[in-house]
Amino acid sequence: MTEDDFRALVLEQADGAPTATIRRLKDSDLPEGDVTVAVSHSGLNYKDGLILKGLGGLVRRYPHVPGIDFAGTVIESRAAEYAPGDSVILTGWRVGEAHWGGYAERARVRAEWLVKMPDGFDAFHAMALGTAGFTAMLAVIALEVAGVAPGSDEVLVTGASGGLGGIAVALLSQRGYTVAAATGRAGSAERLKALGAASVIDRAEVSGPPARPLLSARWMGCIDAVGGAALPSVLAALRYGGAVAACGNAGGNDFAASVLPFILRGVRLLGIDSVMCPLPRRQEAWRRLARDMPMAALDSLATTVALEDLPHLADQILAGQTEGRIVVVLGR
Ligand code: NDP
Numbered sequence: 001m002t003e004d005d006f007r008a009l010v011l012e013q014a015d016g017a018p019t020a021t022i023r024r025l026k027d028s029d030l031p032e033g034d035v036t037v038a039v040s041h042s043g044l045n046y047k048d049g050l051i052l053k054g055l056g057g058l059v060r061r062y063p064h065v066p067g068i069d070f071a072g073t074v075i076e077s078r079a080a081e082y083a084p085g086d087s088v089i090l091t092g093w094r095v096g097e098a099h100w101g102g103y104a105e106r107a108r109v110r111a112e113w114l115v116k117m118p119d120g121f122d123a124f125h126a127m128a129l130g131t132a133g134f135t136a137m138l139a140v141i142a143l144e145v146a147g148v149a150p151g152s153d154e155v156l157v158t159g160a161s162g163g164l165g166g167i168a169v170a171l172l173s174q175r176g177y178t179v180a181a182a183t184g185r186a187g188s189a190e191r192l193k194a195l196g197a198a199s200v201i202d203r204a205e206v207s208g209p210p211a212r213p214l215l216s217a218r219w220m221g222c223i224d225a226v227g228g229a230a231l232p233s234v235l236a237a238l239r240y241g242g243a244v245a246a247c248g249n250a251g252g253n254d255f256a257a258s259v260l261p262f263i264l265r266g267v268r269l270l271g272i273d274s275v276m277c278p279l280p281r282r283q284e285a286w287r288r289l290a291r292d293m294p295m296a297a298l299d300s301l302a303t304t305v306a307l308e309d310l311p312h313l314a315d316q317i318l319a320g321q322t323e324g325r326i327v328v329v330l331g332r
Contacts, residue, residue, distance in 0.1 A: 008104030042102035043130030052314035070102025071123035079111030087117035118290035132163035148221035150176030159225030213258035228252025
């Protein structure tokens with residue numbers, strides 16, 4: 001083993017689905033970029049599941065190192081903003097899809113894709129949040145900007161047992177919102193209440209087409225990780241002036257909804273994208289996450305795994321069978 005020798009999960013494709021193998025690579029194998037990072041932690045997201053299984057046409061070139069988010073320490077930099085020893089976080093920018101990602105002990109990326117680790121925060125907790133937590137924070141900020149204020153009116157989180165949903169529940173509750181968590185897993189109710197949910201409802205209540213274009217007004221806001229299966233009934237039950245932050249598609253891409261909630265109740269549908277989000281908004285979201293995320297809640301959401309576990313866990317996350325956040329621990 002030499003100084004620039006590191007472990008990576010490499011996807012290769014011959015026919016059909018890609019195969020994943022742990023290989024030893026060298027720094028010279030890494031793609032172009034001006035900052036090289038010793039990756040200590042990565043995460044498993046729904047999109048990583050798709051990439052590991054070769055679904056969705058996300059990866060066009062093999063061999064490929066997946067991992068859409070990571071945290072670690074800069075070991076080499078040609079960029080003025082970063083120096084060896086700096087702690088950094090990366091999410092988005094199609095890293096792990098179009099560019100090699102975080103399922104390796106080293107990654108080389110463009111400096112403008114990185115965010116400096118907030119003071120007092122660490123790589124494990126950054127990846128316990130990961131893309132899911134970052135997106136949940138963007139959604140909370142979007143609801144705030146839309147005027148959905150903390151108080152006694154309920155704010156719904158769909159897909160609440162998942163990574164994004166669980167973090168959204170904790171963040172909203174910490175900010176003083178009254179949170180209703182929708183889940184398909186009855187067994188998650190106690191855990192969701194411990195994260196701060198005031199009530200837990202069955203996913204079936206907010207799935208499928210609503211019985212009428214306008215249901216009784218219930219939600220002041222919603223952070224929706226489910227999409228197609230949930231959005232029509234969430235929109236139909238928003239209170240006057242309410243807003244839904246549409247973050248995910250775990251329940252499908254397409255939805256058919258009535259225009260009536262928009263024109264009779266003035267509700268808003270807010271699109272949330274974490275991948276191309278501009279740097280100042282990223283820095284603000286990470287600063288808020290480091291400040292506001294209850295650490296005990298975050299620890300309770302995180303399970304640690306190794307590179308070797310990922311192919312098997314990819315099947316589970318795609319089948320909606322994982323809970324909370326899965327943190328991949330790298331390093332020698
Ligand atoms: P998870 O798989 O951890 O969570 C998704 C949750 O959605 C599941 O735990 C489950 O919750 C629920 N769910 C799963 N399948 C269905 C279904 N068929 N119908 C209804 N509910 C379902 O994923 P993440 O939390 O990492 O991501 C959530 C979503 O957000 C994904 O679609 C992901 O692609 C998207 N996302 C979008 C980003 C953006 O930039 N906009 C960034 C990050 C993620 P329960 O069992 O509680 O019902």
